[in-house]
Amino acid sequence: MNTLVLPDTWRGTTTAPIDSTDAYNGFIAANVIFALDRIGLLERLGRGERVSAVEATAQAGDAARVEAVLRAATDCGYVRAEGAGYLPTPAGLEVAAARGYFTWAVGGYHDVFGRAGHLSTGSHGYGTEVLRDEAMVALGSAQCDQSMFAAQLDDVLSDIDFKFIADLGSGTSARVRRVVSGREGSRGLGIDISRPATDIARHDIAAAGMQSRVTAVRADVLGLLGTQIDNDAAATQVTEVDTVISFFLLHDLLADPATRSSIFTRMREAFPKARTFVLGDTMLRGEGDTGGPLPAFSVGFELAHAMMGVPLHTKETYEDLFTEAGLRIDRVEALATPHSWLYVLQAD
Structure with a gap:
């Protein structure tokens, strides 16, 4: 569809x-x-x-x-x-x-935007003098998920028979916790590189009494895709996952041109039992999408990632990479955030 x-x-x-x-x-x-x-x-x-x-x-x-x-x-x-x-x-x-946008921009990227001039002149470097607030980025994403994407994702997942679902770039694990709570007998794994976000996730999982069903682990998703399962992630859990979801992380996974073409193949290999992948991301605006009245988010998203040195890609590039990895596009929908798309992919 x-x-x-x-x-x-x-x-x-x-x-x-x-x-x-x-x-x-x-x-x-x-x-x-x-x-x-x-x-x-x-x-x-x-x-x-x-x-x-x-x-x-x-x-x-x-x-x-x-x-x-x-x-x-x-x-x-x-x-x-x-x-x-x-x-x-x-x-x-x-x-x-729309509060998630402001948590993301003002809370998460205030230093990146405020020092864009320093980054551009080379007097400051991203990751050293200039940092984003990982906890605020994760919280903003969770707020956007709750207010803008939850109903749409729930509709998509209602057609998918999953027992064990993994969320890559899960932030505070709010999304995977909500999804699992709505599906009796299911389990979930939230994977995020941020220690502050993972700490929040574990606190919230415990507060909800869901420790037996949802696990938050801190791990570099790129490490997982390289079959190097480290930090808190358990290899046995990863191999049991039957459905993978990921929102607004893919552009980070595709940042390195040396590994870009193999990312989705490696994702399939890292989760050998997974047959369904529900992936969403904000994509680079095409030439025909610029020049008119500005929507929320797009300009800020593109500027922030340029300052961090993370390249963005068009919708066509994503679809070519899916196809090359043997992932069939079963469903594609526009998300509420401008220039963001949701894909349901099947590993046939």
Whole structure:
């Protein structure tokens, strides 16, 4: 099944050129949205609840500073004053649903974006002086999964008979935990290179009482694909997996041109019992996709990865690599995040 209808979220609303006033206020607004989430108010606003600085700081925090953030959110049009508190506006509900983008960009990549000039001149290097916040990147991905992709992935997985599912680049393992909880008798394995993300995953798995069904391991997926199973990963678990899912990791796996052509073949070899691969990624915009109003995410995604030295690839490149690895495209759908696609691949 091919669903090539593009979601409304792919149609941008930000017209270029972006003047200095909009650019400056957009920067402040993004930080206000992220602050609301870190304070713990954005999720409540997304449910339509009234919030207040006094209530938010009843246990700890600075009420005056929280009030300042809420006033700034009012100026941005995200909330409106209501008595001693604030209620969300329609725009506030929309940004609450999209909070994962802001966790990803402001929380995860603030240093990369803020030092793009330093990286470009060579005065700073990525991975040494400039780093991304791995925990925030993982959290932002989990938030996007919950609000934008969960229903679509659940629909896709409803047609797949799996018993043991592995999520490559699982972050906090929120996705694999949710998927396994919805399928009686199934087990899950979350694999991520980030220690902070894996620590969060293990805490959340234990809090949900799912230790017997879901395991979070810290391992380099590239190491796994090279049959070098290290860190916390157990070889026996990997060989039992019958279905592999991975979202927004593939561009990292394809970064090295020396191994790019063999990645999906190695993925099949690393999971010998897996017959189904559900893979999603954001892809490089084609020439015909640029020049119009800007959607969310695309420009930031491309800039961040350019600063990290990670090349991106077109949809056509991905499909050629799938075919070369003997993976048949059974289903392809557009995801809510612009220029992102979901594939169901069968290893015949």
